[in-house]
Amino acid sequence: MRTIDLHTLTGAYALHALDDEDRAAFEHHLRDCPSCAQEVRELAATAVRLGIAAATPPPPALKDEVMRRIAAVRQEPPPTAAPARSAVRRAGAARLPRWALAACLAAAAALGGTTVWQYDRARDARAEASRAEQRTQRIAEVVAAPDARTRTEALGGGARATVVVSQSRDEAVFAASGLAEPPSGKVYQLWFDDGGTMRPAGLMDPARGSGAVLMEGRVGDAAGMGVTVEPAGGSERPTSAPLALVEFPV
Amino acid sequence: MREAVHIGREPSPRPDLDELMTLVAQGDQDAFAALYDALAGSVLGVARGVLRDRAQSEEVAQEVLVEVWRTAARYRADRGTAVNWVLTLAHRRAVDRVRSVEAAAARDHRAALLDRTTAHDEVTEQVEVRLEHEQVRRCLRTLTEVQHQSVTLAYYRGLTYREVAELLSVPLGTVKTRLRDGLIRLRDCLGVTA
Ligand SMILES: [Zn+2]
Numbered sequence: 001m002r003t004i005d006l007h008t009l010t011g012a013y014a015l016h017a018l019d020d021e022d023r024a025a026f027e028h029h030l031r032d033c034p035s036c037a038q039e040v041r042e043l044a045a046t047a048v049r050l051g052i053a054a055a056t057p058p059p060p061a062l063k064d065e066v067m068r069r070i071a072a073v074r075q076e077p078p079p080t081a082a083p084a085r086s087a088v089r090r091a092g093a094a095r096l097p098r099w100a101l102a103a104c105l106a107a108a109a110a111l112g113g114t115t116v117w118q119y120d121r122a123r124d125a126r127a128e129a130s131r132a133e134q135r136t137q138r139i140a141e142v143v144a145a146p147d148a149r150t151r152t153e154a155l156g157g158g159a160r161a162t163v164v165v166s167q168s169r170d171e172a173v174f175a176a177s178g179l180a181e182p183p184s185g186k187v188y189q190l191w192f193d194d195g196g197t198m199r200p201a202g203l204m205d206p207a208r209g210s211g212a213v214l215m216e217g218r219v220g221d222a223a224g225m226g227v228t229v230e231p232a233g234g235s236e237r238p239t240s241a242p243l244a245l246v247e248f249p250v
Numbered sequence: 251m252r253e254a255v256h257i258g259r260e261p262s263p264r265p266d267l268d269e270l271m272t273l274v275a276q277g278d279q280d281a282f283a284a285l286y287d288a289l290a291g292s293v294l295g296v297a298r299g300v301l302r303d304r305a306q307s308e309e310v311a312q313e314v315l316v317e318v319w320r321t322a323a324r325y326r327a328d329r330g331t332a333v334n335w336v337l338t339l340a341h342r343r344a345v346d347r348v349r350s351v352e353a354a355a356a357r358d359h360r361a362a363l364l365d366r367t368t369a370h371d372e373v374t375e376q377v378e379v380r381l382e383h384e385q386v387r388r389c390l391r392t393l394t395e396v397q398h399q400s401v402t403l404a405y406y407r408g409l410t411y412r413e414v415a416e417l418l419s420v421p422l423g424t425v426k427t428r429l430r431d432g433l434i435r436l437r438d439c440l441g442v443t444a
Contacts, residue, residue: 008426008427008430009430010433011429011432012404012425012426012430015404015405015433016341016404017404017429018411019412041329041444042443043434044330045330045437045444046436046437046440047405047433048337049386050386051295051341051405052292052333052337052386053386053387054298055295056298057291058290058311062308063290066316067282067283069312069316070316070320073316073320075275075277075320075321075323076320076321079324139291140289143267143288143289144333150267150269152270162270173288175288212284
């Protein structure tokens with residue numbers, strides 16, 4: 001194939017739409033053509049946006065299976081000596097050991113008996129499934145938004161919190177991993193922090209100690225978010241001291 | 251009870267799945283779990299589009315995610331985001347699978363094509379219905395019909411540009427350029443930088 005033709009293959013290459021022979025020729029060309037290499041990077045990133053838009057909720061068993069498998073898979077060593085860096089800066093945050101977190105949960109559980117604000121709407125399974133799909137997709141969109149800012153922090157005891165905020169979408173995603181299960185009859189509730197006033201932002205799935213949640217409602221002027229333990233169904237206002245307060249990344 | 255944990259006085263300069271990936275490369279399973287939560291839905295969506303079959307797409311998604319764990323040390327933040335790295339790998343693997351399945355089955359080429367695409371109008375419609383992403387849907391609408399169909403069939407159905415040309419009955423050269431100028435238009439509409 002002539003070089004002039006090869007330059008036009010950036011799109012097909014980025015979409016994995018070349019057969020093996022054309023791909024080999026184009027990859028050879030790529031080594032000597034910086035403008036094609038740059039265009040391929042951009043068009044591949046564009047294709048990724050198409051992928052994000054097609055997100056669909058994975059069955060819970062998939063995560064179990066993947067986590068089980070990676071525990072048994074040996075990782076490739078880094079190509080060179082591992083860079084000495086701590087990727088996640090703790091920014092001076094106090095770290096709670098797991099027992100302290102458990103103590104917080106127990107104290108919160110003891111409060112009990114506060115106003116319960118139950119969702120009492122009929123559940124349509126199909127509508128729920130479709131909502132789950134939309135949530136998964138919206139989570140992926142927030143995470144991939146061009147202006148998405150993320151903060152990942154250790155909460156201590158192996159628990160980790162991640163907040164992703166997109167100002168352009170006015171949405172935020174919260175994810176926690178390694179968090180102790182809430183006490184029976186309790187849930188983790190998320191809040192937007194509007195200058196000290198906590199605004200309800202949805203519940204974390206009580207069945208899972210980890211997972212990403214699209215925070216309900218708009219970010220608006222919130223400067224951060226918090227997590228509390230609340231009675232099942234959630235509360236209108238926090239009824240316990242927050243387990244974590246996270247300032248939104250700027 | 252101790253004071254609540256106040257986190258993050260200093261904003262991190264980079265957004266960060268990329269940082270999670272660094273932790274994953276160091277064997278951090280919690281970091282991998284967080285990465286999984288952020289990306290598994292997109293990985294599965296990509297695989298399902300190309301493979302159609304639920305069981306096969308879940309199998310490929312699983313393979314891809316395990317490969318991400320295994321080869322995380324190869325990820326280079328200076329060459330692109332972690333999202334791009336993972337989803338590009340997912341699409342590559344899904345396409346490899348669909349092509350190897352077809353080769354192994356030695357199915358009639360045209361029958362395989364039709365099987366994968368049904369009517370292409372229907373495909374683009376299905377895809378559009380599923381795309382909740384307003385911006386992507388809006389930007390796809392700005393493409394010409396041939397650009398739109400070519401990009402959709404190649405990305406969401408894993409067709410090669412020769413197969414797209416055959417299916418749409420347009421010359422090879424036309425498909426090549428439509429894939430390129432279609433993606434360029436999408437790139438500009440979405441404001442993608444790399
Ligand atoms: Zn070139």
